[in-house]
Amino acid sequence: MAQRIVPDVVVRRLTQYYYALRNCRKRGLEIVSSQLLGEMLNVTAAQIRKDLSFFGGFGKQGIGYNVDSLLDHVQRILGLKRTWPVALVGLGNLGRALLHYQGFEKEGFKIIVLFDSDPGKVGTTIGQLEILDDKEIAQVLPAMGVRIAILALPPEKAQEVADMLIEAGVRALLNYAPVTLKVPEGIWVRQMDPLVALQSMTYYLVSLEEA
Amino acid sequence: MAQRIVPDVVVRRLTQYYYALRNCRKRGLEIVSSQLLGEMLNVTAAQIRKDLSFFGGFGKQGIGYNVDSLLDHVQRILGLKRTWPVALVGLGNLGRALLHYQGFEKEGFKIIVLFDSDPGKVGTTIGQLEILDDKEIAQVLPAMGVRIAILALPPEKAQEVADMLIEAGVRALLNYAPVTLKVPEGIWVRQMDPLVALQSMTYYLVSLEEA
């Protein structure tokens, strides 16, 4: 069956369903209805059923969804049933904090290679990993099968490094640099910019004061 | 004139316009058209005009928008013409990296108070700031007029701390903990979860392989 095109907003919600379902499992629930799942996530039951129907019929009429089975399907759809090797570029304060964050590995994202441009850092080792020079990306990365990179570097360097990474086979970028990256079709970028997030909330704080 | 209700998606795009306009100014542009702005941001010119029209008419027919003037308007609308005091909760690796990040202060967000629950950290000082105990939030925060808090703490504690912060006057939460916070109407949360971001990209990586 030809896969319909799935809106990105649905894919993003699917990650929420994934966490909600794990929560159900932790609570010992065997069956969950779209109703209950919706209450957990503040979305309508209809939306959950609609979203899931993009990928198949996973429930039973009159019953609901088997938590384990649906969780398994969602994991498979999102590609979470494997370990993804990840490149981390930039080992300043933020980069090092990300490297030490346990959550990535717990969820199957394993940082296997580090890059930085600072000659003072290149060649040094953190844990098991040596910091390589940015310039080596083209040389070492393709053989590693890395499709995901985390960018934790200054905004001036972000575009240049992104270009090199994409050239070396990376297809998904988690970008902490406050820059809108220009990437070709077929490359995915998620922006992790705390300033943008704050600056869109201050709008509401102002209108709060005025009210 | 009664302010029409502005969709959140418009507010978020406004932050993008803000950065694009700064870019224009840096490049020495005096005037910019919706066309050019759109090209810089990969949105249509019509959308930019529509978005701006929520707030007023800032351009001149036949000419375009004055960069300085529009930038000024956008800053005012977003509440970026002042300094916002910020509370930071959680001083693990991530919290400390955020504290040392220069970008916040440059953009007018000043971290003025630190909280943590670890007795080993409470009472110690980073830079000018002493780390206070989470339990003191209710006591010290209200007098400070802090409306914005950054949460960089373990998921188990996030909801509890969020509740205390809101009780103490916080209205906007930048949440790095991988938890969907339950907050009352009128409180804004932006989720900064790298795992969710990665997990929604792997979906596309999988379909890439299958293609």
Add this chain to the structure above:
DNA sequence: TAGATTGTTAATCGATTAACAATC
């Protein structure tokens, strides 16, 4: 004046919600 570009209205598109037949 002629050309350009805004601000706004109308048309289109897509996403969300409601409704309900199918069925467990």
Add this chain to the structure above:
DNA sequence: TAGATTGTTAATCGATTAACAATC
């Protein structure tokens, strides 16, 4: 069987885009 809940279609809602009169 009666009650519950899915999967799907149709209705609604909202956001984006196109078009164009106004006007610089």
